Amino acid sequence: MYGYAGKILWVDLTRGKAEGKELDPSLARNYLGGMGLCMRLLYDLTDVDTDPLGPENVLILAAGPVTGTSWPGSGRLQVAAKSPLTGLAGYSNSGGHFSPYIKYAGFDAIVVVGRSEKPVYLYVENGRAEIRDASDLWGLDTWETEDTLRERHGEDVRVATIGQAGENLVKFAAIVTGKGRVAARAGIGAVMGSKKLKAVALRGEGGVKVADPRGFEEMLEEAMRKIDESPFSETYRDLGTPLLVLPMNVIGRFPTKNHYMGSFERAEEISGEKVVWGYRVAKRACFSCRFHCKNILKLGDTIGDHPEYETICALGSNVLIDDPEFIIRMNWLCDRLGMDTISLGGTIAWAMECYERGLLTKEDTGGLEIRWGDKDLVERLVRMTAFREGFGDVLAEGSRRASQIIGRGTEKYAMHVKGLEIPAQDGRAQKSMGLAHATAARGADHLTHSTFLDEVGFEEAIRERYGEQYLPEMADRFSPKYKGIMAKDCEDLAAAVSSMVICVTAGWLFPPLFYWEDLARLYTIVTGIDVSVEEMKRTAERIVNIRRAYLIKHGVTRASDSLPERFTKEPAPTGGCKGQIVELDQMLDEYYRARGWDVETGLIPREKLVDLGLEDVADELARLGKLP
């Protein structure tokens, strides 16, 4: 096989066995790799009665056919499991340098089932895998674990590990690679912790061959030119995602005070320019990336990755903190402990709002006053959450469960969808993001759909991709019109790109440089499997639909595709989107229609599933009475 390594490494921690098995070629063709492979395996290997933290859950770390080549942004890792935070399909994606080494070590993906009695780590070297004792690593943070394993196995070993948060089954624990590139969302790190799997270390000295090297080189040269000439590359290369702070604040899309508003009056203090330029010592790229959007910062004696835009919001504006050094330090602390800053910050913001409203008291918090903007408090809460100490044990459950534990109307202030905290967009300022948050399979998320086309109004890309008839509404961030159509296509493209596995913000969903024709061509050149644009689009739809079918099995319907009332009923009080709400129902109707799903229920009709080659899924949903 070209592109693919041709093998999956199956690890059963209960039996203590690890063995490589051939990758089924039809699985490769129908689901590509990465996201697609993860969603098919998750559907097949887990069920409604699977306990996310039980040995029966599955943990998948997947590369894809393009991973390990020199295609820009193709170094990404896709992970998946049934999420302990949402109880639904959990998936997360990280950059860094880990994923290509799965391929170089001889595999396309690592699938872990069962649970070890004692802490272990998986050591994979050139086609062989060993389950090793990790007693000495248990209790270490992710930086210490990475250093220890690279000292033990060599500097060229790549490590993915959990921190103490994963060990303590914090529901939004992350998997951290290379100390700062994090598969953070949906609590996959807690699944890893529940299996007593501390880390995976890879030594890979093999390679990836593409079917048509000359075609690849030609396409790569065109791509490099496009990237280098894009007007977005320069600022993106300089600041990375922190560049978004100021422009998003202007348009009212920078969540502030538990998403009460989308503008932070002290945003200047924590702008990308302040955070990055003030502390930068080096530029940094993920594996094989031409955008190199990361920066290495130095504070005191410590150097580490910059906080992303999301973290600057989650541990900054959304909890009313305006101190860049504090945010940089907390980002590193969360990376070390192994926690998703978005869910953590969102849960702390929930507690702050509830405390201010008198719904949460010192009796609940063990005497702590949970006040907005209190840095010492936030630092304490970060540690208490990771170690599940005191009130941290409640916060470690995430905002939905925490609000259910406390009750008393605090549920209203938990800013989540399907149990996953809302990231750093305000749907009132960009309507497509409201739709994305409501419908993303892993819960409130911006990346599943990656609807960036109306963020700054990519009119030209909209004209090229969809046609003149959708302008100006589709490019207008305030208009709910045509956002369902755009969201459907962006979600399909993001699913396929995440199956390759390529970074969605390396020229696919942002900036919009490459599209379906490029994806089909790239897949064909890499694998030698001749795939048309139509087949590629259908494959993407298959991946999105099996992911939705998994949710439907678990009881998700149109009613679950919702937003907190703050977004649908409370007009934005200030800033660049003052007076706006999210017109969710209108967008949902259009989205379901574009998807061919039932508009009333959000369920998938049998014909749609059959058309995508998912007869087996249609039969199962029929048995469960979950067809429209």
Next chain:
Amino acid sequence: MVLAVIPDPSRCVYCFECMLACSSSLEGEFAPAKARMRVLESRAGHGLPIVCVQCPEHPCVDACPTGALRVEGGIVKVDEASCVACGTCASACPIGAVRVLGGRAVKCQVCSEEPPCVKICPSGALRVVDAPDEERERALRLLIELTGGG
């Protein structure tokens, strides 16, 4: 003057594109472990590309017991037929720019005047230069210092 690939580590973004371009060109596959250069992490936070700068002393050539390493136009080249893969050259190189791979010593032999590694580098961390002895010597000393070796 000798043609050499000279790294500027302060500009290296640790993307590994050079290793991918190199291995693809010379070995027919994307395989960083088979590239003629390595990229390490520097303590200062940037990447650290290690590649033979064709230093004027070439201790690797002096160390080779079979005469497989020779200097041609200032560039150290490996004669695969006489190389016995003993690794003496690799130990002699102060920056580890010569390695044994697949039964022979490998190193950067400056494959062309426009090498793929230089062409693909997105940050200008690799240059190919017709450089005098002093410049290559300086490049070597910098890499020795940054790798903490000597």
